[in-house]
Amino acid sequence: MAQAPKIVFGAAGVAAFSSEQLSEIFDILDKHNVKEIDTARIYGPSEGVLANAGAPKRFTIDTKAVGFAPGSMTKQGIIESIETSFNELKVDQVDIFYLHSPDPNTPIEETLAGLQEVYAAGKFKRFGISNFRPADVQKIYDIQAAAKSVLPSVFQGNYSAVSRHIESDLFPLLRKLKISFYAYSPIAGGFLVKDAKSLREQQVGGRWGKDSPIGDMYSKMYTKDSMLNALDEWEAIAKDADIPKASLAYRWIAYHSALKAAEGDAIIIGASRPSQVEDTCSYIEQGPLDAKIAERASALWKNIEKDAPIDNWNSHASLKE
Secondary structure, eight states: OOOOOEEEEEOTTGGGSOHHHHHHHHHHHHHTTOOEEEOOTTSTTHHHHHHHTTHHHHSEEEEEOSOSSTTOOSHHHHHHHHHHHHHHHTOSOEEEEEEOSOOTTSOHHHHHHHHHHHHHTTOEEEEEEESOOHHHHHHHHHHHHHTTOOOEEEEEEEOBTTBOTHHHHHHHHHHHHTOEEEEEOTTGGGGGGSOHHHHHTTOOOGGGOTTSHHHHHHHHHHOSHHHHHHHHHHHHHHHHHTSOHHHHHHHHHHHSSSOOGGGTOEEEEOOSSHHHHHHHHHHHHTOOOOHHHHHHHHHTHHHHTTTOOOOTTTTTGGGGO
8 A cells, every 4th residue: 555644743723622632632643653743833822732731752843933924034033933932842942943934024034044043053953944935945945055054854835635736836846855745734724524505605613713813714715616616526526435525635635646755745634623633544544545536536626726725825814914
């Protein structure tokens, strides 16, 4: 059986869990040989919750500088961000330290100067970037290479069966530069497990509720007519395969996408309850989809390409500035 990319647990929502639930999640991750947890400065109390639950003693931790806020990624901003993360996580080093998003108000050279300073101090092992477009990835790489500074080795980006623009422009560059890809939103923020009728009628709650910032973002990114029509077909494909829609999504990205385990790629999974972590890991362990089912799932892209989002920054946050 083809080897799936490794699984990383995304900790954006861990503050909603009780200590007992977090302990259960950690045990499930151990059971499925998941060794890495992804967090960020902007994920509310996530870093502190992880520390209090003992996560840094059991797992490799990755975090991100403050992002999605113009002017936040100055040299001093980078230095202060990682120090705040360390205070919250109660660690003195992380594995991957990401630039979470572009900062249109700060020259990238200044941002990288701050990043290099904290790298030289031994505060992180690998340099990651997230939500940047290909030209910016190349620019960052070139600046770092010319200065003989730490090179980016991981890119974290939005990727799913309904968000595939990066296959044609970003992936070829990452492969050339030997940069691994970590996929966030492999179920499109939950879109691929939603009911299209409920979305059309705006009868959804939780983080998709129209009154929440996250719900507003996902609604604008995913609820165009072509996307909802694709969701109808997605549900039909899952029904024909006799598998849950989530299984279709996770197995597609694990075995039928551009991700490659040999390149160090990963799938970042989230959950609203411990049982979802177990389900997701088990889905991926079931292996590739039937060839005809995978072909139908992949074919949806041609009908939605013009409307599909790129990522949470380029398709939403940056447009609000």
